[in-house]
Amino acid sequence: MRITVLGAAAGGGFPQWNCNCANCAGVRAGTLRAEPRTQSSIFIRPDNSDDGVLFNASPDILEQIRANPALQPGRTLRDTAIAGVVLMDGQVDHTTGLFMLRERDAPLPLWCTDPVFEDLSLGNPVLRVLGHFCGVQRTRIPLDGSAFEVSGVAGLQFRALPLQSKAPPYSPHREQPVAGDNIGISVTDSRSGKTLFYAPGLGAIEPAVFEAMASADCVMVDGTFWTDDEMVGLGISAKTARSIGHLPQSGPGGMVEWLGKLPARTRRMLIHINNTNPILDADSSQRDALTRERVEVCEDRQEIVL
Ligand code: MLT
Ligand code: MN
Ligand code: ZN
Numbered sequence: 001m002r003i004t005v006l007g008a009a010a011g012g013g014f015p016q017w018n019c020n021c022a023n024c025a026g027v028r029a030g031t032l033r034a035e036p037r038t039q040s041s042i043f044i045r046p047d048n049s050d051d052g053v054l055f056n057a058s059p060d061i062l063e064q065i066r067a068n069p070a071l072q073p074g075r076t077l078r079d080t081a082i083a084g085v086v087l088m089d090g091q092v093d094h095t096t097g098l099f100m101l102r103e104r105d106a107p108l109p110l111w112c113t114d115p116v117f118e119d120l121s122l123g124n125p126v127l128r129v130l131g132h133f134c135g136v137q138r139t140r141i142p143l144d145g146s147a148f149e150v151s152g153v154a155g156l157q158f159r160a161l162p163l164q165s166k167a168p169p170y171s172p173h174r175e176q177p178v179a180g181d182n183i184g185i186s187v188t189d190s191r192s193g194k195t196l197f198y199a200p201g202l203g204a205i206e207p208a209v210f211e212a213m214a215s216a217d218c219v220m221v222d223g224t225f226w227t228d229d230e231m232v233g234l235g236i237s238a239k240t241a242r243s244i245g246h247l248p249q250s251g252p253g254g255m256v257e258w259l260g261k262l263p264a265r266t267r268r269m270l271i272h273i274n275n276t277n278p279i280l281d282a283d284s285s286q287r288d289a290l291t292r293e294r295v296e297v298c299e300d301r302q303e304i305v306l
Pocket of ligand 3: 015016019020021022023024025275276
């Protein structure tokens, strides 16, 4: 399978429109060794196919499609390589791009869990609005670990795992989590036998999560914050990483420590990186620490073949 990183940044992107933190100001001014990034999304297709699956629909989707011409193969008057959309949660940065896909003549094939379907029908009724355009053809993502497939994308199997993270701020269960608010997905290519574990929002590594990570050839996991109090320290917000469902990378029990426990062969990648995170700066000591641990920082337009 071929995995394309469409967007490697967390909500707000990098630089964020209204932010003048050292990272955002530095990347704008060109004084920081860092690449701008759009909001978190990946595209996966089998090796022998143009068509694939879009994971999350970021508000930057139109820019991402323009930046990745393979997503628009141009086989017919109206065309797309997006055979279906799989949602990892109902967060604004992962779902509002659905509005941008409305000019279709057939309903958009969409996979999401029941709580995400409810949030996108009631709290933030994207799907009801889309009903006035192309509409969606929704399939429920099972949470019992059984495999599902996306029609038009042969040879890839998907398995979801409920995660401890957070429902979106607009959700009635933001503070009363239910299984399926956030999921991780293992994608297995039946031809190569390789597996990706993808979890852009991950608040805690429970045993089943670590098991899924350890049985993958590549993990692409939550890279939002370096420290728990990153935004507090900058005076940007009172919210800690953990309080909004993101496990920080540094320190005891942090993501880097967990990644260090994976088998040596596992490729380790961070995605959904907040604009405040020092790892965005290629010259930072935090990036050095990741490099020493063989942890990569995803970039837009990066391709991974598994
Ligand atoms: C998150 O990942 O915590 C959210 O996407 C934050 C947001 O809505 O911007
Ligand atoms: Mn997010
Ligand atoms: Zn910033």
